[in-house]
Amino acid sequence: MKASNVTDLLFNQLSFRSDKQKVISGNIANINTPNYKTKDLVFESELKKIDDGKDLKMFTTNAKHINTSFDTPKTAQSNLIQVKGLSEQNDGNNVNLDTQMSEMSKNKVIFDALQSSIKKDSRLFRSVIESSQKN
Numbered sequence: 001m002k003a004s005n006v007t008d009l010l011f012n013q014l015s016f017r018s019d020k021q022k023v024i025s026g027n028i029a030n031i032n033t034p035n036y037k038t039k040d041l042v043f044e045s046e047l048k049k050i051d052d053g054k055d056l057k058m059f060t061t062n063a064k065h066i067n068t069s070f071d072t073p074k075t076a077q078s079n080l081i082q083v084k085g086l087s088e089q090n091d092g093n094n095v096n097l098d099t100q101m102s103e104m105s106k107n108k109v110i111f112d113a114l115q116s117s118i119k120k121d122s123r124l125f126r127s128v129i130e131s132s133q134k135n
Helices: 007-029 044-051 097-134
Strands: 039-042 079-082
Touching: 007 039, 007 097
Parallel strands: none
Antiparallel strands: 039 079
């Protein structure tokens, strides 16, 4: 049983952030590997492809709501890409340690925020169940 409709989205994003951390770590580990090219795991661009320029539709549950249709969203997958346009060193490697450390910090902040959101979501769910048991 899941706590809310957002739970799946939060866990998917948590999984994506974990995978992104592995890619960043791989880039840092290969900083001295000749001809190694920086890789990135992208998710946002995949969401834009799925959107196809359509606006988000609302679900109507009452006759007084605005009349629109509800389209079920397609699922997006993350995509591992080779980052283009970065300056290369003499050995052909284009990994920049400062950039990768910055990306790692950004990824950790988002990961921690997702974990916090999941905890709050489950606490709310637990409080609803506990209050319903008292009645």
